[in-house]
Structures are given as structure tokens and as C-alpha cells.
Amino acid sequence: NPISKVDRKGELGSYYAIADYTKINPEFGSLDDWKELVKHAHDIGFKVILDWVPNHSGADNRWINEHPDFYVKDSVGKPAIPYDWTDTRKLNYKNLAFQDTMINCMKYWIQESNIDGFRCDVAGDIPDDFWKKCIAELKKNKANIFMLAEADKPSLHEDGFDATYAWGMFAMMKKVATGARKASALDSVRNYVDTTFPVNALKLFFTSNHDENSWNKADYGTMPGAIHAPFAVFTQTMPHDVPLIYSGQEEPMLDSISFFYKDPIHFKNFGRAKFYKTLLELRKNNSALAANASFRKLDIGKETAIYAYIRQDNGKKVMVILNLSGQEQKIQIRDVTLLGNVHNIFTGADEHLTNKEWKIEPWGYVVYTY
Numbered sequence: 001n002p003i004s005k006v007d008r009k010g011e012l013g014s015y016y017a018i019a020d021y022t023k024i025n026p027e028f029g030s031l032d033d034w035k036e037l038v039k040h041a042h043d044i045g046f047k048v049i050l051d052w053v054p055n056h057s058g059a060d061n062r063w064i065n066e067h068p069d070f071y072v073k074d075s076v077g078k079p080a081i082p083y084d085w086t087d088t089r090k091l092n093y094k095n096l097a098f099q100d101t102m103i104n105c106m107k108y109w110i111q112e113s114n115i116d117g118f119r120c121d122v123a124g125d126i127p128d129d130f131w132k133k134c135i136a137e138l139k140k141n142k143a144n145i146f147m148l149a150e151a152d153k154p155s156l157h158e159d160g161f162d163a164t165y166a167w168g169m170f171a172m173m174k175k176v177a178t179g180a181r182k183a184s185a186l187d188s189v190r191n192y193v194d195t196t197f198p199v200n201a202l203k204l205f206f207t208s209n210h211d212e213n214s215w216n217k218a219d220y221g222t223m224p225g226a227i228h229a230p231f232a233v234f235t236q237t238m239p240h241d242v243p244l245i246y247s248g249q250e251e252p253m254l255d256s257i258s259f260f261y262k263d264p265i266h267f268k269n270f271g272r273a274k275f276y277k278t279l280l281e282l283r284k285n286n287s288a289l290a291a292n293a294s295f296r297k298l299d300i301g302k303e304t305a306i307y308a309y310i311r312q313d314n315g316k317k318v319m320v321i322l323n324l325s326g327q328e329q330k331i332q333i334r335d336v337t338l339l340g341n342v343h344n345i346f347t348g349a350d351e352h353l354t355n356k357e358w359k360i361e362p363w364g365y366v367v368y369t370y
Contacts, residue, residue: 004058010260117146135160
């Protein structure tokens with residue numbers, strides 16, 4: 001969408017300050033260009049979702065003059081500014097006419113360009129009743145529309161969202177990466193999700209995203225060097241997960257990408273491409289990593305450092321062993337059902353596991369298929 005110019009931050013402005021919800025940013029081309037892009041993406045097997053900004057508009061969105069009642073007012077009667085986002089204005093979900101207008105804007109993109117879903121920004125700040133109505137209406141246009149909420153809130157799944165962000169798990173991963181918490185602390189988040197979220201809830205796992213990269217130096221600062229890899233494996237192999245690979249991580253881009261300025265990524269090395277491709281191909285081809293495949297934690301080493309588990313489905317098994325510490329660790333697999341011939345997906349070699357003790361390097365990772 002076009003970016004507002006009033007109160008714009010930086011040279012580019014924020015792509016979360018929307019000037020018009022049913023227009024294309026002319027910097028990117030025309031509506032026909034967009035339709036062509038979506039069609040081509042579909043032709044080669046991609047799905048396309050829009051990053052949707054329902055909580056606030058830009059400061060010069062046409063609604064401010066045409067429909068001032070679409071906005072929450074501040075103490076002096078002007079459109080309110082949410083948080084410190086001074087280039088945006090807070091939208092008013094108590095206004096049912098506005099709700100219908102927002103839903104119609106979302107329908108527009110489905111009807112005009114056959115997109116596959118929406119990633120809804122700050123979705124937790126929007127009333128649940130709106131999402132229930134909105135998603136039901138969108139599904140009338142496209143039954144399999146994919147809805148992703150940028151929030152870690154159980155009720156959003158009841159509203160109709162397919163997936164929510166695993167913010168809680170990411171926060172704990174960062175603490176484990178710095179040594180502030182032990183590997184076993186990840187279980188507290190997993191148990192919370194298992195007992196609080198619906199059984200079919202998908203969670204978006206990540207080691208970086210646009211906010212975390214721009215503001216907090218993820219993942220090159222929060223999980224630097226070798227520390228990144230075991231956490232990336234974790235995000236690709238947990239139950240109920242949809243893994244996010246943020247732009248530049250496959251390079252890797254060891255810098256933050258500016259929020260309010262044009263900041264291109266220069267791809268040259270693709271140093272992590274093979275690593276990610278190996279994981280993605282495993283997810284695609286092995287049902288043991290399906291969202292609803294079983295998960296069983298393994299006790300094969302010091303639980304404060306080693307995080308290991310088995311995923312299993314329809315006779316297929318994937319074993320993941322992660323050393324989430326900066327020290328070499330001892331490992332011993334005693335479960336006889338896990339011994340025998342396995343395939344190491346990263347080395348490409350077949351191995352024979354015995355109950356003999358062995359060692360895994362600091363921040364090491366191994367993934368075996370059976």
C-alpha cells in the first residue's frame with residue numbers, strides 16, 4: 001500500500017502507516033503488476049499473503065477527512081496516536097460502519113488479485129468480536145484463506161486465525177542463547193502453549209523478523225555466529241510450528257535492515273542456504289514433522305544444556321539433538337527403540353547408533369531420520 005506522507009518517519013516512512021487500503025504503492029508498480037506477480041507466484045507453487053495493518057492508519061489516510069468517526073479521538077478531539085507511533089492514527093472498532101469498511105478492504109484484495117491470506121499486524125489489539133465477523137466474511141470469498149496473527153493470544157485461534165506468533169518461545173530462546181536461562185526453560189513455554197492454546201493451533205516460530213532485526217539486531221546479535229543454528233533447527237522441527245525465515249537470514253545478512261529508509265539486501269554468498277534447504281526439504285518430505293505429529297522429549301544428556309526430542313508419524317521418526325550451551329556436552333542414548341541405523345540429514349551419511357556415550361560440540365545440532 002502507499003505510505004502516508006504526513007508525520008512520515010525517515011526518508012521512506014513506515015510501511016505500517018497506510019495512506020489507502022485499496023491502492024498500490026506506485027513505487028512498486030500498478031495493480032496489474034501486482035496481479036501478474038500473484039499469478040506468477042501461484043504458477044510456481046507459492047502462496048501470497050498480505051501484511052495487513054488493521055489497528056491504525058497513516059496520518060493522512062483519506063478516512064481522516066472523509067470519515068473522522070473511523071478514528072479514536074484523543075483528549076482534544078483529534079485522531080489518537082497509538083503508543084509512540086506518531087506517524088499513525090488509531091482506528092475505532094466501536095464504529096460498526098468502520099468495521100464493515102475494513103472487512104470490505106480486505107475482501108477487495110482477495111477478489112481483485114486472488115491472494116491467499118493475511119498477516120495481521122498487532123492483531124491482539126483488535127477486538128475478538130471483529131475478527132470472528134471478519135474471518136467468517138473472508139472465508140465466504142475464499143474458504144481456505146490463511147490467517148496469521150502477529151500476537152501470542154489463544155483467543156485469536158477461536159476467532160478463526162490459523163496461526164499466531166510464538167513470541168513467548170522466542171523470548172525464552174533469546175534468554176537461553178545468552179545463558180540467562182537453561183535449555184530446559186523452553187519446556188515451560190511449550191507446556192503453556194499445550195495447555196492454553198487450542199490443539200490445532202499453529203505457531204509461527206522464528207529466530208528473527210522485521211521488528212526484531214531492525215530494533216534488536218536479531219539474529220546476528222541475539223544469536224550470533226554458531227549460536228543461531230541449533231535454534232533455527234528448533235524452529236523448523238517443533239510440533240504445531242510454521243517456521244519463518246526472514247529476508248537475509250540465508251545470506252546471512254549480519255546487519256539490521258532499516259525501518260524508515262530503503263535498505264537493500266545484497267545477496268552474494270547464500271552461506272546458510274544449504275542449511276535451510278535441508279531443513280525445509282525434510283519438513284516437506286517427512287510426515288514426522290507434520291504439525292500434528294507426536295512429540296516426545298528425550299533424556300540423553302544434561303537437561304540444562306541438551307534439548308532432544310523425537311517426532312513421529314505413521315511409522316516415520318525424526319530425532320533432534322540440540323546443544324543449547326557454549327560447552328561440549330556428553331550424550332548417551334539408552335532407549336533401545338532409538339538405536340540402530342539412522343540417516344544424518346546434514347552430513348548426508350548413514351550411521352549406526354549404539355548406547356555408547358559420545359560428545360556434541362558447543363551449540364551443536366544433529367537431526368536423524370529413521
